[in-house]
Structure formats: C-alpha cells, structure tokens
Amino acid sequence: MTEHRVATREDWLTARKELLKREKEHARQSDEIARRRQELPWVPIEKEYVFEANDGKKTLAELFDGRSQLLVYHFMFGFGLRVDQQNPGCTGCSFAADHFDGVIPHLNGRDVTLVSESIAPLEELRPYKERLGWKFPWVSSLGSDFKFDFGAAFTEEQRENGAEFNFRHVDHPAPQREGMSAFAIEDGVVHHTYSTYDRGVEALMGTFGFLDRAPAGRNDGAETWWRRHDEYGMP
Amino acid sequence: MTEHRVGTPEEWQAERDKLLAEEKELTRRGDELTKKRQELPWVPVEKEYAFETEEGTKTLADLFDGRSQLLIYHFMFGPTYEAGCPVCSSIADSIAPQVPHLEARDVTAMFVSRGPLEKLQSYRQRMGWDIGWASTVGSDFNRDIGFLHTEEELKPFLESGEIPLTVTQNAEMCDTDAAGYVAEGPGLSVYAMSDGTVYRTYVTTARGLEQPAMSFYGLLDRTPVGRNEPPDEPLWIRRHDEYQEAAR
Numbered sequence: 001m002t003e004h005r006v007a008t009r010e011d012w013l014t015a016r017k018e019l020l021k022r023e024k025e026h027a028r029q030s031d032e033i034a035r036r037r038q039e040l041p042w043v044p045i046e047k048e049y050v051f052e053a054n055d056g057k058k059t060l061a062e063l064f065d066g067r068s069q070l071l072v073y074h075f076m077f078g079f080g081l082r083v084d085q086q087n088p089g090c091t092g093c094s095f096a097a098d099h100f101d102g103v104i105p106h107l108n109g110r111d112v113t114l115v116s117e118s119i120a121p122l123e124e125l126r127p128y129k130e131r132l133g134w135k136f137p138w139v140s141s142l143g144s145d146f147k148f149d150f151g152a153a154f155t156e157e158q159r160e161n162g163a164e165f166n167f168r169h170v171d172h173p174a175p176q177r178e179g180m181s182a183f184a185i186e187d188g189v190v191h192h193t194y195s196t197y198d199r200g201v202e203a204l205m206g207t208f209g210f211l212d213r214a215p216a217g218r219n220d221g222a223e224t225w226w227r228r229h230d231e232y233g234m235p
Numbered sequence: 236m237t238e239h240r241v242g243t244p245e246e247w248q249a250e251r252d253k254l255l256a257e258e259k260e261l262t263r264r265g266d267e268l269t270k271k272r273q274e275l276p277w278v279p280v281e282k283e284y285a286f287e288t289e290e291g292t293k294t295l296a297d298l299f300d301g302r303s304q305l306l307i308y309h310f311m312f313g314p315t316y317e318a319g320c321p322v323c324s325s326i327a328d329s330i331a332p333q334v335p336h337l338e339a340r341d342v343t344a345m346f347v348s349r350g351p352l353e354k355l356q357s358y359r360q361r362m363g364w365d366i367g368w369a370s371t372v373g374s375d376f377n378r379d380i381g382f383l384h385t386e387e388e389l390k391p392f393l394e395s396g397e398i399p400l401t402v403t404q405n406a407e408m409c410d411t412d413a414a415g416y417v418a419e420g421p422g423l424s425v426y427a428m429s430d431g432t433v434y435r436t437y438v439t440t441a442r443g444l445e446q447p448a449m450s451f452y453g454l455l456d457r458t459p460v461g462r463n464e465p466p467d468e469p470l471w472i473r474r475h476d477e478y479q480e481a482a483r
Contacts, residue, residue, distance in 0.1 A: 041242025
C-alpha cells in the first residue's frame with residue numbers, strides 16, 4: 001500500500017482543515033474560470049454540417065433537439081488507444097463515455113443536449129454502442145468537415161506539415177484526438193462558444209475526481225490503466 | 236438566452252488562448268491538491284461499526300470486499316424518508332457507472348444510508364443503479380463523521396423561519412419533513428486497509444462533492460449559460476426519471 005503517516009483524529013482534522021481552505025480556493029478559482037468561459041464571444045457558424053443520426057440526416061442546428069445549448073463530444077473511432085477490428089472505439093473515449101448516460105437527464109434539465117460524434121458509418125457505431133450498453137445520442141460525422149473544423153481530426157496534409165491542437169502548434173498531429181465543443185442556438189443561428197481538448201475533458205470524468213480523493217490516487221505509472229468497462233479482468 | 240458578444244473566429248481564438256493558460260493553471264493546482272490529499276495522515280478506525288447488506292451484517296472491513304481502498308457516499312435516505320434525496324440521486328447517477336473503473340484501481344465504491352435496507356433496495360431498483368448500498372446499524376457511523384445532526388442541533392435552523400426553498404422542496408420530494416430531511420448530511424468518506432487495520436483517510440461534503448460526483452456541473456461550467464442557479468430560486472435538480480422539460 002502507498003506510503004503514509006498514521007495520526008490521531010485531532011492531527012488529521014488540523015491537516016484536513018488546512019487542505020479544505022485550499023480546496024475552497026480552488027473551487028472559487030474554478031467558478032471564476034467558468035464565468036470567464038461564459039464571457040467568450042460567440043462565433044456564428046456559417047458552414048453547413050450534416051450528420052447521420054438514427055432517425056436520418058441532421059444539421060448541426062437539429063442536433064440541439066429543441067434545446068438552446070449543445071455539447072458535442074468528439075469521440076475517436078477507428079483510431080485511438082487499444083483500437084482494433086473487434087474494438088473500434090478508443091479506450092479513453094469509451095472511459096469518458098461511461099460518464100455520459102448518468103449526467104444527460106440533468107443536462108437536459110438545464111436545457112443542454114449532449115451528443116457524441118465520430119468519423120465512422122452509423123452501422124459501425126451501433127454495435128459498439130450496444131456492446132457497451134450506452135443510451136446517449138451518437139451521430140456519424142463521416143463525410144463532414146465537422147471534426148476537422150473543430151480541432152479534433154487532422155487531414156493527411158496537416159499530419160504531414162503540422163496543425164494546431166489544443167490551441168498550439170503540433171508538428172505531426174494524430175489523425176484524431178479527444179475533445180468537446182459547445183454551441184448555442186439563438187434566432188435559428190448556431191454559434192460556437194467553447195472547445196476543450198486533452199486534459200480539458202477530465203472535467204466530465206468523475207472517476208478521476210474520485211481517484212484524486214482515494215489514498216493511492218490515480219496511480220497512473222507509465223501505462224494507461226483504463227480499459228473498456230467490459231474488459232477489466234481479461235488477459 | 237444569456238447576454239453575450241458575437242465575435243470573429245480570430246477574436247474568439249485570442250480570448251480562448253488566454254483562458255486556456257488559466258485552465259491549465261487550475262488543472263495543475265488540482266494536481267497539487269491531490270498530492271496534498273495523499274499526504275494527509277491516516278487515522279485508524281478503532282470503533283466497530285455494523286452494516287446491513289443484502290449478504291447479511293458486515294463490518295467496515297468487510298465492506299472493502301477484498302480491495303484495499305473504500306469510497307463511501309453517505310446518501311441522504313433517512314429513516315423517515317420514503318424516497319432518496321434528489322440531489323444525492325443525481326450524485327448516484329454519476330457514481331454508479333464508474334464502479335468498474337474504480338474497482339480496476341482497487342477501489343470499492345458504495346452508498347451508505349440510515350434508512351432500512353428494503354427501502355434502499357427498492358429505490359435503487361427504480362433508479363437502475365448497479366452499486367452496493369448498505370444500511371447502517373444504529374446511527375454512530377454517520378454521526379461520528381458529522382453526517383447526522385440531532386434535533387437539538389437543528390432547532391435553531393428549523394425555528395429560524397428561514398428554511399431555504401430547496402430544503403422544503405427536497406423534503407417534500409422525499410415524503411418527509413424539513414427536520415427529517417436535514418437530519419441527514421451528504422458526504423464522501425474514504426478508507427484504506429493495511430495489515431488488517433482500517434484507516435479513514437479523507438472526508439468531504441457540500442461543494443467538495445461537485446468535482447468527483449457531480450460531473451454535470453463540470454459540463455454546465457463549459458456551456459454558454461453555465462449553471463444558472465439564481466439564489467432566490469429553489470434548486471433545479473430532480474431525480475433522473477422526474478424531469479419535466481418545458482414544452483420543446
């Protein structure tokens with residue numbers, strides 16, 4: 001077990017109260033940043049994006065499903081961690097996606113729709129979704145520039161000559177990366193309001209939050225430990 | 236819709252870059268806090284506690300279920316409740332699907348409440364959560380960590396005439412009264428097992444629960460409107476099968 005000191009309840013309480021001050025400071029900082037996010041200008045989207053959904057073709061405006069705000073998770077499919085023919089969805093994105101179904105009713109309750117998109121035909125997304133037991137809406141962006149335009153996929157030319165990922169230059173970006181983009185619709189016009197990538201998506205992964213409070217922590221080591229939820233304990 | 240400016244992609248980008256630097260700073264500070272949490276001393280739990288589970292009566296050590304770490308969410312479902320607290324239920328929606336990933340890190344995650352086991356079980360079935368839920372035998376377990384308040388302690392609050400709308404609303408949703416509702420406290424307590432001894436390592440409550448257990452807040456913090464919780468309005472959170480969205 002991890003190295004640790006043993007103390008009386010009184011000593012623990014003193015240390016815990018000191019830590020609480022810093023936790024509260026961190027929460028307030030986080031509130032301030034959330035406020036700053038809401039101050040970002042909105043960028044009207046003039047390009048037409050079309051997605052394949054279970055009930056036919058949909059525009060970006062239609063993905064809002066009648067609500068005023070939309071979060072799109074850029075789900076890596078056919079490329080990513082431990083991906084092969086039997087396991088086409090990225091393991092990291094699958095880990096993130098395990099958090100979606102629990103929060104969706106509450107997001108919907110705040111007028112927010114959460115959708116995942118992947119560059120793959122719907123027929124390939126469907127069996128994988130069924131296997132993992134997910135209910136969240138997942139659309140195909142195959143044939144659309146959507147994932148490229150919002151910084152989560154890169155053309156061959158970009159992979160060769162470099163591109164921006166997570167708002168900084170990368171010499172040779174991967175074909176796809178994880179990320180999330182936020183949109184608002186007003187008077188029929190869709191606006192892009194926010195995007196985040198890389199560790200920015202940890203915000204939606206409560207498992208890390210819990211491990212950050214467990215005695216051994218994330219215990220990341222050199223290896224990424226996470227698996228698809230039906231693969232733990234397999235050789 | 237919320238007040239906002241409209242900008243060009245370039246204007247957005249310039250402001251987003253600045254914000255990213257602050258977000259990264261926040262992430263790093265979060266990592267530092269995690270390190271500090273792991274440096275907290277461990278406190279041996281010497282008292283014997285008993286829990287009623289579907290597999291019979293268990294000790295705190297038994298609840299680890301063979302793993303070395305234990306996360307307990309103190310779910311507000313008191314003896315007078317007919318249904319679980321709606322806010323705790325939203326937290327449970329976040330925790331339950333994470334169980335396989337936490338177990339893979341040698342962490343057992345479960346709920347504990349003071350309500351009778353049969354009520355907890357039927358409520359769990361209604362909500363569709365696949366996670367362990369034990370009923371405390373007696374009240375010491377919650378009381379000792381500060382997640383149970385006595386009538387005497389609550390008297391000034393209950394008689395102040397200033398009971399927040401959220402408390403009244405949530406008490407009603409649980410079919411209990413304000414006194415019964417606020418007797419219970421929400422919280423997370425964390426334990427480690429080493430050489431057969433159980434240690435308490437960490438306890439948190441209130442906004443300390445947001446980051447691990449209320450992922451919808453992290454997402455709402457990234458939407459254009461944000462959480463949108465005016466102080467004079469009762470809390471918007473409902474059980475996941477009770478939302479009635481405005482006509483869309």
